[in-house]
Amino acid sequence: xxxxxxxxxxxxxxxxxxxxxxxxxxxxxxxxxxxxxxxxxxxxxxxxxxxxxxxxxxxxxxxxxxxxxxxxxxxxxxxxxxxxxxxxxxxxxxxxxxxxxxxxxxxxxxxxxxxxxxxxxxxxxxxxxxxxxxxxxxxxxxxxxxxxxxxxxxxxxxxxxxxxxxxxxxxxxxxxxxxxxxxxxxxxxxxxxxxxxxxxxxxxxxxxxxxxxxxxxxxxxxxxxxxxxxxxxxxxxxxxxxxxxxxxxxxxxxxxxxxxxxxxxxxxxxxxxxxxxxxxxxxxxxxxxxxx
Numbered sequence: 366x367x368x369x370x371x372x373x374x375x376x377x378x379x380x381x382x383x384x385x386x387x388x389x390x391x392x393x394x395x396x397x398x399x400x401x402x403x404x405x406x407x408x409x410x411x412x413x414x415x416x417x418x419x420x421x422x423x424x425x426x427x428x429x430x431x432x433x434x435x436x437x438x439x440x441x442x443x444x445x446x447x448x449x450x451x452x453x454x455x456x457x458x459x460x461x462x463x464x465x466x467x468x469x470x471x472x473x474x475x476x477x478x479x480x481x482x483x484x485x486x487x488x489x490x491x492x493x494x495x496x497x498x499x500x501x502x503x504x505x506x507x508x509x510x511x512x513x514x515x516x517x518x519x520x521x522x523x524x525x526x527x528x529x530x531x532x533x534x535x536x537x538x539x540x541x542x543x544x545x546x547x548x549x550x551x552x553x554x555x556x557x558x559x560x561x562x563x564x565x566x567x568x569x570x571x572x573x574x575x576x577x578x579x580x581x582x583x584x585x586x587x588x589x590x591x592x593x594x595x596x597x598x599x600x601x602x603x604x605x606x607x608x609x610x611x612x613x614x615x616x617x618x619x620x621x622x623x624x625x626x627x628x629x630x631x632x633x634x635x636x637x638x639x640x641x642x643x644x645x646x647x648x649x650x651x652x653x654x655x656x657x
Contacts, residue, residue, distance in 0.1 A: 373469040373519075374402040375452045376442030380433045382456040383413040384656050389459055390421045396462045398424035402447045405456075409433025414456075436533035443529070449522040453541075457561060457656055458516035464556040468519045471553045478524030478549045479541070481512040482556035491564050497625035498569060499562060504612055504619075505604055512542035512550055517558050524549075540583055561655035568652040573633035578640045604630065 375393070379386050386405065393401060405418040408430040418427045428441050439453060450469035454460060464482055471480040486503070488496045502508055512518050518541045520528060527544045534540050542550065563569045580603070609623050 372400050372402060372448060373450045373452060373465065374446035374448055375404065375454055375465060376439060376446055377403065377405045377454050377456050378435045378438035378442065379405055379407050379410065379414050379418070379456040380435070380438075381410050381412045381414060382656075383410075383417045386414055386456045387417050387421070389454070389456060390418060390425055392459050393462045393465060394421060394424060398422075398462075400466065401462055402426075404428060404442045404445045406430065406438040406442045406445075408435065408438040408441075434533070435537060439537075440529075443525075449525065450519055451525055452517060452519045455516035459559040460517055461557075464558065465517075465519075467556040468517065468553050471551050472519060472521045472524075474551065476548060477551045478521050478527070479512060479545045480519045480551045480553055481515045481517050482553055482558040484515045485557050485559045486562045487559065488562055491562050492566060494566050494625055494629075495563055495569050497622040498629050500622040501609070501612060501619060501626040504616075505608055507604075510547065510552065511539070512545075512552070513538040514560070515558055516560050518542075534579065534583055539580065543583075563652045564654040568654040569629065570633060570636070572652050573629055574636045574640070577633050577637035581637070581641050 377386070377389070390403070390405075393403060401424065403425045404427075405415075405425055406428045407415045407418070409432050410429070415427050415429055418425050426445065428445055430437060430441055442453075443451075450472045452465055452469060454465075460482065468480050468482050471477060484503075486499055488499060491499075508514060515538070518538065524545065528541055531537075531540050531544065563572055604626075609627065613620050613623055
């Protein structure tokens with residue numbers, strides 16, 4: 366239904382991603398590069414990310430920046446990308462060229478300005494606490510309906526104009542999702558992206574502390590700038606006790622997983638307070654286990 370061969374641009378920001386960027390590029394190019402304009406923006410890399418990307422041939426263009434900054438990498442990618450539709454793709458996910466085209470094609474639907482694929486999280490290699498957390502997280506309405514947490518966001522030219530107006534934010538994917546009203550964004554069920562989850566508890570905590578800190582930063586920005594002109598407030602992405610009660614009522618067997626989820630959220634919130642009090646919205650707590 367969504368397949369197309371129209372030209373689309375993909376911007377891939379990459380900071381020290383030599384271990385994973387190759388698998389993404391191989392997946393994108395597996396069906397041939399026709400119609401794909403791929404730009405990998407290596408920012409502040411001290412490893413072989415650029416060399417790995419260039420080794421995939423002329424279908425991949427590489428831009429190098431000295432400073433590590435995803436925001437600047439995205440803007441540099443915009444400068445080199447050829448056109449629209451445009452996909453922003455994290456280097457550590459796996460997306461096929463076919464699914465990239467399906468996501469881009471969804472933007473042909475009148476009124477749809479942004480789209481993303483369904484996410485697939487292979488949890489077999491993760492420990493029981495990580496599996497329990499995601500068993501709940503993946504069922505939350507805001508997670509199912511939002512474009513965040515997928516590592517892929519596609520926009521039309523009109524949708525792109527909203528994104529470039531955003532400031533530099535740690536919660537870039539959440540900000541991207543909230544830049545659009547629900548009817549303006551679409552999750553494409555025919556497309557899949559593989560998002561590697563953390564394998565252990567410490568790396569899950571790093572992700573959750575980062576998520577808590579970045580959500581607060583986004584809330585601060587929205588308060589300073591007034592009510593968002595589009596989409597919802599960042600607070601709408603928070604999980605409430607009511608959400609968890611609803612899940613347990615619908616699926617009582619989820620109660621142990623909900624306990625793990627709630628405990629993770631409480632511990633992450635406490636740890637995030639230190640960064641928030643210090644106004645540290647720049648330290649990126651990176652999950653390395655998902656890149657192994």
